[in-house]
Amino acid sequence: MVEGLSAWISIESPTHSAEGVNRMMDVAAAAVADAPVEVERLPGREGLGDTLVLRAGPVSNEKPILVLSHLDTVHPIGTLERDLPVRIEGDRLYGPGSYDMKGGAYLALMAFKEVARAGTARRPLVFLLTPDEEIGSPTTRTLIEDLGQGAGAVLVTEPARDGGKIVTSRKGVGRFDVTVEGRPAHSGSRHADGRNAIREAARQILTIEGLTDYPRGVTTSVGLISGGTAMNTIPQFCRFSVDIRVASVADGAELQAWMLGLKATDPDFKVTVTGGMNRPPYERTPEVAALFERARALAADLGIDLQDVPRTGGGSDGNFTAALGVPTLDGLGIDGDGAHTLQEYGLVSSLVPRARLMASLLETL
CATH class of the missing domain: 3.40.630.10 (Zn peptidases)
Known part of the structure; x- marks a missing residue:
């Protein structure tokens, strides 16, 4: 063998x-x-x-x-x-x-x-x-x-x-992909005109990771992230992936609805979420x-x-x-x-x- x-x-x-x-x-x-x-x-x-x-x-x-x-x-x-x-x-x-x-x-x-x-x-x-x-x-x-x-x-x-x-x-498993769109600009001469998608993504990630609740059996994790085009450019896009684990069907439905309803913290940004609960508990x-x-x-x-x-x-x-x-x-x-x-x-x-x-x-x- x-x-x-x-x-x-x-x-x-x-x-x-x-x-x-x-x-x-x-x-x-x-x-x-x-x-x-x-x-x-x-x-x-x-x-x-x-x-x-x-x-x-x-x-x-x-x-x-x-x-x-x-x-x-x-x-x-x-x-x-x-x-x-x-x-x-x-x-x-x-x-x-x-x-x-x-x-x-x-x-x-x-x-x-x-x-x-x-x-x-x-x-x-x-x-x-x-x-x-x-x-x-x-x-x-x-x-x-x-x-x-x-x-x-x-x-x-x-x-x-x-x-x-x-x-x-x-546990049940959820997988979501999040795209944040901001506004590109030169980071030196036009900094105030830009809306940094990475900064908005960071805000969203802290909120998502904060949903982890060990006693409830819920964990949230951002495992992949990418964004920006150049060091001297305010990034227009940032993308990250979210892994969610839940102990119950009800928790899965609640967190899926929450993720798919994710909103930008500022109207100058656009947040798009795809995915869902991939495996039931x-x-x-x-x-x-x-x-x-x-x-x-x-x-x-x-x-x-x-x-x-x-x-x-x-x-x-x-x-x-x-x-x-x-x-x-x-x-x-x-x-x-x-x-x-x-x-x-x-x-x-x-x-x-x-x-x-x-x-x-x-x-x-």
Whole structure:
């Protein structure tokens, strides 16, 4: 498994590299070519990579088990060579996407393949491998929701947390782009004529960041900003992006309305906002809790003391299916740390136990 996963990590597949993502789809499809798995490949859209839908198990009227994985990463091409080469140090397997989430996708695919070969699944099985989760799943959300709506349970192979714990609730995610337009002028001879878009953006950013309310479960963050054309020119434009995380649907609706209604502090400026709540909250409903208890019992049979974490701030494709009321378990991937950083690693020792747990879930749910 280490050899196979290392080969996956060695293929750089940032979301906006359709070529890299499609190489990963090629490898995943080839991995199940010798098993009784039906492979459907959907062409990419909007310049993004393809999508794979794998089907196995019995043909019946039972609702299928749906597995969700993504093969895109956040690391740009060249990270492998410059900053994060594939290597093993002790129990750690380093490399771009090793933890988020090629490790989880790989171990789940191996489990899916073995269960398909053994013919031991009780329900039909569907495995969806997507190319765009890291940017909010813009081209695959509809497919995820369509497949999820008809599923009996959804298993998401995002990485494990805090020593192997799985995820049973997540915050909702909002993404907004803000453009501030002022008035350009020469910063020396016509300073008074200008209206500095960066200054107005700074006012807006302080207000937006001030909405963070930890007890309420709300966080706001401005992570990208650009503006101006030259040092000696009063900038006409400034643009920034806002990330919002919420614990409830109501908070998401309130903050979305607030953001889309954002006004300039001065009539000489124009503020334009686009975007919205990208992922609904994934709540730990009684159905999710019951599914977790079943998974916990199966894990105990394998000698694993399975625990879950309190609500996590990160979103995933599991948010979409959970919001439909479909029992969803997340964080079933590899254990490790350093997602989205140059210290990312997966724990080798977690590969086999997590693959066995996934196989058990596919066979018995």
